[in-house]
Amino acid sequence: YHVNIKWGSFKLSYYNEYKSYLRMAEFQSRYHNPLTSRYQSDDMGYIFSDRNKFETWRKLWIILAESEKELGLPITEEQITEMKENVTNIDWDVAASEERARRHDVMAHVHTFGAVAPTAAPIIHLGATSCYVGDNTDLIVMREGLELLCTKLSRCCKELADFAMKYKDLPTLGFTHYQPAQLTTVGKRACLWLQELLLDLTQLEEVHQSIKFRGVKGTTGTQASFLELFDGNHEKVEELDALVTKKAGFKQKFTITGQTYTRKVDAMVISTVAGIGATVNKFCTDVRLLANLKEIEEPFEKTQIGSSAMPYKRNPMRSERCCSLARHLISLASSPLNTAANQVLMVT
Numbered sequence: 001y002h003v004n005i006k007w008g009s010f011k012l013s014y015y016n017e018y019k020s021y022l023r024m025a026e027f028q029s030r031y032h033n034p035l036t037s038r039y040q041s042d043d044m045g046y047i048f049s050d051r052n053k054f055e056t057w058r059k060l061w062i063i064l065a066e067s068e069k070e071l072g073l074p075i076t077e078e079q080i081t082e083m084k085e086n087v088t089n090i091d092w093d094v095a096a097s098e099e100r101a102r103r104h105d106v107m108a109h110v111h112t113f114g115a116v117a118p119t120a121a122p123i124i125h126l127g128a129t130s131c132y133v134g135d136n137t138d139l140i141v142m143r144e145g146l147e148l149l150c151t152k153l154s155r156c157c158k159e160l161a162d163f164a165m166k167y168k169d170l171p172t173l174g175f176t177h178y179q180p181a182q183l184t185t186v187g188k189r190a191c192l193w194l195q196e197l198l199l200d201l202t203q204l205e206e207v208h209q210s211i212k213f214r215g216v217k218g219t220t221g222t223q224a225s226f227l228e229l230f231d232g233n234h235e236k237v238e239e240l241d242a243l244v245t246k247k248a249g250f251k252q253k254f255t256i257t258g259q260t261y262t263r264k265v266d267a268m269v270i271s272t273v274a275g276i277g278a279t280v281n282k283f284c285t286d287v288r289l290l291a292n293l294k295e296i297e298e299p300f301e302k303t304q305i306g307s308s309a310m311p312y313k314r315n316p317m318r319s320e321r322c323c324s325l326a327r328h329l330i331s332l333a334s335s336p337l338n339t340a341a342n343q344v345l346m347v348t
Contacts, residue, residue, distance in 0.1 A: 057133040065248040079120040106130040146208040164190035196279040213250035259347040263340040277329030284319035
């Protein structure tokens with residue numbers, strides 16, 4: 001990968017192409033999680049990306065500074081403007097270097113932001129703790145992800161409802177214990193799948209609406225650092241908390257927190273997502289069994305190959321993949337519960 005380049009004989013455009021090739025070669029030489037490389041949507045991938053995360057940190061620092069200025073702290077419009085002009089101007093190499101030196105991700109990005117907004121550097125993160133950006137961003141990201149899931153699940157329900165209506169009168173053999181039973185219809189069976197997805201959608205929407213902002217709470221949730229900034233004025237600190245919450249786009253905030261927001265929120269969100277996984281696994285296992293009976297089959301594309309040895313096979317590969325992903329989702333449910341259970345005096 002190390003090449004000596006003579007600029008007089010090597011055009012910059014070719015050099016940039018070569019660097020791009022090296023980056024691709026390096027990418028192909030490292031392990032990448034197939035959950036992201038194969039299965040994530042572009043929208044969800046961006047929501048959970050480093051760029052969205054760290055740009056959100058910068059936006060949170062801006063609304064904190066704006067709110068502190070509005071409430072009388074000596075922060076100038078020039079400082080805020082400078083921050084706004086550099087929200088997307090993240091030097092990733094500087095950030096990595098700062099984190100290696102400081103062993104602290106938040107302070108690394110405070111200094112990285114300050115390097116491109118030097119006038120604002122003294123007031124970036126003023127009075128805040130790491131969880132101001134870390135936890136609030138996690139809540140923002142979770143809410144955005146849940147909103148996207150609600151949209152996609154609603155669309156899925158609509159497609160399945162159309163399918164059920166189309167085949168509502170088509171008779172088929174019903175099963176109990178996977179043994180032949182009385183007749184039913186293809187549409188009625190689809191309604192069983194749809195009913196569970198609608199239950200998931202209802203719960204998903206409820207969880208999405210329930211997400212609260214951590215707000216401006218200080219290091220242990222006492223707001224002591226902000227009380228010091230505002231000379232002990234409790235009303236201004238409460239107003240700051242409300243103002244930042246509103247600017248962040250939330251209608252409600254936690255009344256009380258420790259250092260972090262309660263990790264029961266994470267458990268609640270993951271449990272809801274895992275519930276969707278349970279529904280998907282049942283739905284798609286039914287499809288796989290029915291495919292064996294040649295009652296329902298997945299689309300089979302013109303150039304698709306069912307097997308390297310038996311290309312005529314019509315494997316239900318979409319349903320198989322859904323079941324694999326569903327099992328993974330279900331397995332995640334216990335982790336945030338264990339995290340919540342073990343917070344103890346770590347974050348009070």
